[in-house]
Amino acid sequence: MISFEHVHKRYPERGDALTDLSFELQAGEMAFLTGHSGAGKSTLLRLIGLLERPTRGQVIVNGRNLGALPRRKIPQHRRQVGMIFQDHRLLADRSVFDNVALPLVVAGLGHKEIGRRVRAALDQVGLLARERATPVALSGGEQQRVGIARAVVGRPPLVVADEPTGNLDPDLSLEIFRLFERFHQVGVTLLIATHDLGLVTRMPYRRLTLADGRLESDSRSR
Numbered sequence: 590m591i592s593f594e595h596v597h598k599r600y601p602e603r604g605d606a607l608t609d610l611s612f613e614l615q616a617g618e619m620a621f622l623t624g625h626s627g628a629g630k631s632t633l634l635r636l637i638g639l640l641e642r643p644t645r646g647q648v649i650v651n652g653r654n655l656g657a658l659p660r661r662k663i664p665q666h667r668r669q670v671g672m673i674f675q676d677h678r679l680l681a682d683r684s685v686f687d688n689v690a691l692p693l694v695v696a697g698l699g700h701k702e703i704g705r706r707v708r709a710a711l712d713q714v715g716l717l718a719r720e721r722a723t724p725v726a727l728s729g730g731e732q733q734r735v736g737i738a739r740a741v742v743g744r745p746p747l748v749v750a751d752e753p754t755g756n757l758d759p760d761l762s763l764e765i766f767r768l769f770e771r772f773h774q775v776g777v778t779l780l781i782a783t784h785d786l787g788l789v790t791r792m793p794y795r796r797l798t799l800a801d802g803r804l805e806s807d808s809r810s811r
């Protein structure tokens with residue numbers, strides 16, 4: 590599902606963020622991405638979502654070489670990758686339903702299909718009863734689950750999450766990780782950047798660790 594081959598990323602103003610990074614993630618795998626602050630985790634995820642391009646090397650996602658992807662195919666690529674952010678980036682003046690529906694509206698789906706899919710996604714994250722609420726009326730954990738519903742509503746084969754539990758207490762964090770496990774069980778590929786080592790070491794998944802933009806280790810927690 591993901592292949593990085595000798596990927597370098599240099600930000601002109603900050604120097605090297607990733608150096609000679611190579612790894613593969615198989616379809617259906619669930620893996621964590623850890624490493625110190627500034628190690629390059631967000632950069633790696635942004636390369637997968639095509640929010641950034643590598644300075645050198647090759648990134649292949651779901652069989653597509655992103656370096657060779659014509660500009661007009663970028664929206665199609667982004668629909669294959671559900672992205673989840675720490676700050677969930679919800680629209681404050683729109684309902685939960687509208688926030689989750691957004692990717693489907695952009696993709697041009699019909700009214701009925703949108704309703705069906707949005708409710709299925711809200712059901713998966715346990716928020717069906719809150720579809721009319723606006724984000725401010727929700728707790729931090731609920732807001733994050735709306736962000737997750739929005740990421741999976743288009744049924745992408747790949748989901749990447751950048752510090753999805755960064756603002757949550759341990760119980761809510763565990764709940765979010767369990768939700769990711771459920772997506773994993775139905776075949777979604779997941780790559781989750783996190784500082785939550787307490788949770789990572791308790792779960793039986795692969796862990797990629799970055800240090801100063803290099804792959805420091807690639808292991809299983811247990």
Ligand SMILES: Nc1ncnc2c1ncn2[C@@H]1O[C@H](COP(=O)(O)OP(=O)(O)OP(=O)(O)O)[C@@H](O)[C@H]1O
Binds near residue numbers: 627628630
């Ligand atoms: N848009 C950008 N422009 C310039 N430099 C950047 C940009 N994004 C990241 N960097 C730099 O690249 C390096 C890697 O940052 P990145 O955000 O990928 O690390 P991270 O592991 O996600 O860190 P954190 O855990 O703090 O989020 C850092 O030195 C950072 O300052």
